[in-house]
Amino acid sequence: xxxxxxxxxxxxxxxxxxxxxxxxxxxxxxxxxxxxxxxxxxxxxxxxxxxxxxxxxxxxxxxxxxxxxxxxxxxxxxxxxx
Amino acid sequence: xxxxxxxxxxxxxxxxxxxxxxxxxxxxxxxxxxxxxxxxxxxxxxxxxxxxxxxxxxxxxxxxxxxxxxxxxxxxxxxxxx
Amino acid sequence: xxxxxxxxxxxxxxxxxxxxxxxxxxxxxxxxxxxxxxxxxxxxxxxxxxxxxxxxxxxxxxxxxxxxxxxxxxxxxxxxxxxxxxxxxxxxxxxxxxxxxxxxxxxxxxxxxxxxxxxxxxxxxxxxxxxxxxxxxxxxxxxxxxxxxxxxxxxxxxxx
Amino acid sequence: xxxxxxxxxxxxxxxxxxxxxxxxxxxxxxxxxxxxxxxxxxxxxxxxxxxxxxxxxxxxxxxxxxxxxxxxxxxxxxxxxxxxxxxxxxxxxxxxxxxxxxxxxxxxxxxxxxxxxxxxxxxxxxxxxxxxxxxxxxxxxxxxxxxxxxxxxxxxxxxx
Numbered sequence: 307x308x309x310x311x312x313x314x315x316x317x318x319x320x321x322x323x324x325x326x327x328x329x330x331x332x333x334x335x336x337x338x339x340x341x342x343x344x345x346x347x348x349x350x351x352x353x354x355x356x357x358x359x360x361x362x363x364x365x366x367x368x369x370x371x372x373x374x375x376x377x378x379x380x381x382x383x384x385x386x387x388x
Numbered sequence: 389x390x391x392x393x394x395x396x397x398x399x400x401x402x403x404x405x406x407x408x409x410x411x412x413x414x415x416x417x418x419x420x421x422x423x424x425x426x427x428x429x430x431x432x433x434x435x436x437x438x439x440x441x442x443x444x445x446x447x448x449x450x451x452x453x454x455x456x457x458x459x460x461x462x463x464x465x466x467x468x469x470x
Numbered sequence: 471x472x473x474x475x476x477x478x479x480x481x482x483x484x485x486x487x488x489x490x491x492x493x494x495x496x497x498x499x500x501x502x503x504x505x506x507x508x509x510x511x512x513x514x515x516x517x518x519x520x521x522x523x524x525x526x527x528x529x530x531x532x533x534x535x536x537x538x539x540x541x542x543x544x545x546x547x548x549x550x551x552x553x554x555x556x557x558x559x560x561x562x563x564x565x566x567x568x569x570x571x572x573x574x575x576x577x578x579x580x581x582x583x584x585x586x587x588x589x590x591x592x593x594x595x596x597x598x599x600x601x602x603x604x605x606x607x608x609x610x611x612x613x614x615x616x617x618x619x620x621x622x623x624x625x626x627x628x629x630x
Numbered sequence: 631x632x633x634x635x636x637x638x639x640x641x642x643x644x645x646x647x648x649x650x651x652x653x654x655x656x657x658x659x660x661x662x663x664x665x666x667x668x669x670x671x672x673x674x675x676x677x678x679x680x681x682x683x684x685x686x687x688x689x690x691x692x693x694x695x696x697x698x699x700x701x702x703x704x705x706x707x708x709x710x711x712x713x714x715x716x717x718x719x720x721x722x723x724x725x726x727x728x729x730x731x732x733x734x735x736x737x738x739x740x741x742x743x744x745x746x747x748x749x750x751x752x753x754x755x756x757x758x759x760x761x762x763x764x765x766x767x768x769x770x771x772x773x774x775x776x777x778x779x780x781x782x783x784x785x786x787x788x789x790x
Contacts, residue, residue: 509743
């Protein structure tokens with residue numbers, strides 16, 4: 307299984323903070339995104355936002371980053387701390 | 389009269405913190421320096437130090453800066469505060 | 471310099487912090503570093519022309535710490551600096567409240583200035599924090615997630 | 631922003647100062663400036679390989695204030711900054727003692743960082759202060775006037 311987490315505006319738009327995915331069908335971060343977009347129109351629209359960032363196991367990564375069972379994959383908007 | 393003041397290492401080397409000069413013979417800061425060098429060998433040697441800075445009425449100036457009666461002229465080594 | 475194992479370089483906390491206490495820790499038993507540069511960021515009462523009344527800060531536990539540790543590591547590789555402390559608050563904050571603190575000591579001031587600004591610039595673009603502002607616009611109160619600024623990306627790029 | 635006429639921007643003093651108090655004054659009734667950058671310089675225990683045991687600071691009363699006021703004026707012309715405070719101590723100082731403080735507030739952090747470093751860089755080359763160190767070298771105590779550093783001139787030239 308892969309643990310998927312969402313933060314900030316993205317979490318609110320999706321109405322979801324965390325979900326688990328079977329790792330069978332996904333090789334990359336982009337695969338996870340595609341799978342999530344299949345849930346419904348709202349998820350698809352929300353993930354159409356090209357400025358969203360992704361991280362695997364707490365490191366910022368690009369969409370072609372490989373994922374494996376046990377990974378924590380995060381999606382979130384550009385950061386605004388400081 | 390012109391008020392002449394010395395600071396830090398220069399003051400210690402000259403053994404003098406302040407003196408007054410008649411303004412009659414001096415037009416520039418360099419004129420004052422020349423006049424002071426005539427005092428004796430020690431003053432001459434001390435003022436041979438080319439890194440010495442000068443100020444007139446609290447503004448850093450070059451040797452050709454004009455002076456007038458009532459001015460305060462200062463000589464001192466490069467600054468080392470902060 | 472004496473080792474100071476009890477001084478964690480990174481703190482993510484809901485509580486406020488004391489600038490004086492933090493600087494005292496950076497200076498304690500540290501007589502080799504003559505320069506201390508601090509940055510403190512506070513909640514302003516205005517942003518983009520709107521009156522801000524409060525701020526909520528969300529973060530990604532675990533990744534935030536990892537990200538900040540990586541930024542500090544890079545700063546130490548680029549400059550000769552002594553001690554570093556980064557504090558970032560999370561949760562509900564009010565106008566004037568302290569949000570973030572970066573403190574850096576060094577032998578020579580230029581290193582402390584550069585490293586401090588570098589840490590802030592990278593924190594702004596790569597540490598997972600998000601601000602939600604409560605604003606009053608024409609008498610109406612609303613809550614908005616802040617949009618990231620291009621200028622912050624530009625600032626971070628200066629260092630590469 | 632409320633006027634704060636009681637806040638002198640420059641202080642030349644023998645007494646120590648409190649970083650916390652100075653920053654509190656910079657932030658008081660100032661909710662528009664979200665960024666505060668401070669520099670604190672302290673007496674180090676080493677200089678050029680010698681063990682320093684004490685420091686005496688001499689200055690040129692009147693010119694020092696004029697010089698610092700001019701530096702602050704230039705900083706305000708170059709950057710959008712809010713409040714500025716410069717404190718420089720004179721007289722006898724011991725190891726670890728605070729010597730100098732520069733505090734700058736601004737709406738955007740880049741201005742506060744740049745202005746603060748600019749003020750320090752120019753203070754170092756144009757404000758009439760002189761340091762005399764008491765050093766111990768091979769068991770012998772001596773007093774030396776510090777020599778100015780070329781690197782300080784280079785730093786100041788970066789801004790022109």
